[in-house]
Amino acid sequence: MSGSDSAAATSRYSAFLFDMDGTILNSIAAAERIWGVWALRHGLDVASFLPTIHGARAVDTVARLALPGVDPEQEAIGITLAEIADVEGIVEISGAADFLRSLPADKWAVVTSAPRDLAARRMKAAGIPVPAVLVTAEDVAAGKPHPDGYLLAASKLNVDARDCLVFEDAAVGIAAGEAAGATVMVVTATHFHPLASPHPSINSYETMFTEIDSDGLMLLQERGA
Structure with a gap:
């Protein structure tokens, strides 16, 4: 885990909210x-x-x-x-599928700009588990960079978006997470050039895991850190 802001690595969260393309799978x-x-x-x-x-x-x-x-x-x-x-070549971001399967079902969601049928097709192609809460293009009137998708996902999980950690890879998605009031983690696996961002980042999920405290809040951890 890298980045100038270490708050995301030390805070506890009610839920994790993931973008799809470029964040948990590479399409x-x-x-x-x-x-x-x-x-x-x-x-x-x-x-x-x-x-x-x-x-x-x-x-x-x-x-x-x-x-x-x-x-x-x-x-x-x-x-x-x-x-x-056409789903040829669609793969998970390294370690994403196992990481997602390790999370409690009621503590994570996917918020994607893709339509629902396409999201389901891509997640299946990449071996990514389909979450209980999946917010897609059809579910919001205003897409990213507007915060609507992340706010809706948090609502469906019965948590406050300000208590969530958003995983994103693209500038419009990062802006959406910020606008929702969430903490943002940037996933850089598909970046060919560095993305200017004040947020901490990860390149994969291979070494990531979570701990859950007595209040049911999640702490993102990195093995060997």
Whole structure:
């Protein structure tokens, strides 16, 4: 565990809230295959466009482009169907599946910008357990960087978001966690370049484990630290 702020490593939390893509599984290759084809079809510069797709809902990504004659809702449906059909190369972030299985079912959730069917498909492909609380693109009116998803997940777990630790990898997701009032842990496994962030970070879950105190609060620990 690294980072200038050690609070996340010493605090106890009511729940852990995880982003999906880039945080508990790596779907970059599959996502960029689908979005690359879409970008070419619409005359976009693929190299500059692809870095903008991560962490946000497909409908928000398309809407942000404001392409003439393009319906973001319809485009997002087509992109999602293509992504559901293509899960080749999707893998867990190292150690994520075992780490998640070690957590009490009522103390963690996944909050993703992906639609529910796509989230379930990707988690299955990566061997990630599906949580009791899964908040997806359909569940919120405003996606990340808005805090709605994390606030909803905390509510479903009957905890305060300010007492949660959010695991994120993308700037929009980090902003959502901050806006929810949660503590943020950055997962850097899929980062090709350092992400400027004041938050502590982990590269994998291989050495991570949790302790639960007498009040039922969780402490994130690292073996050998």
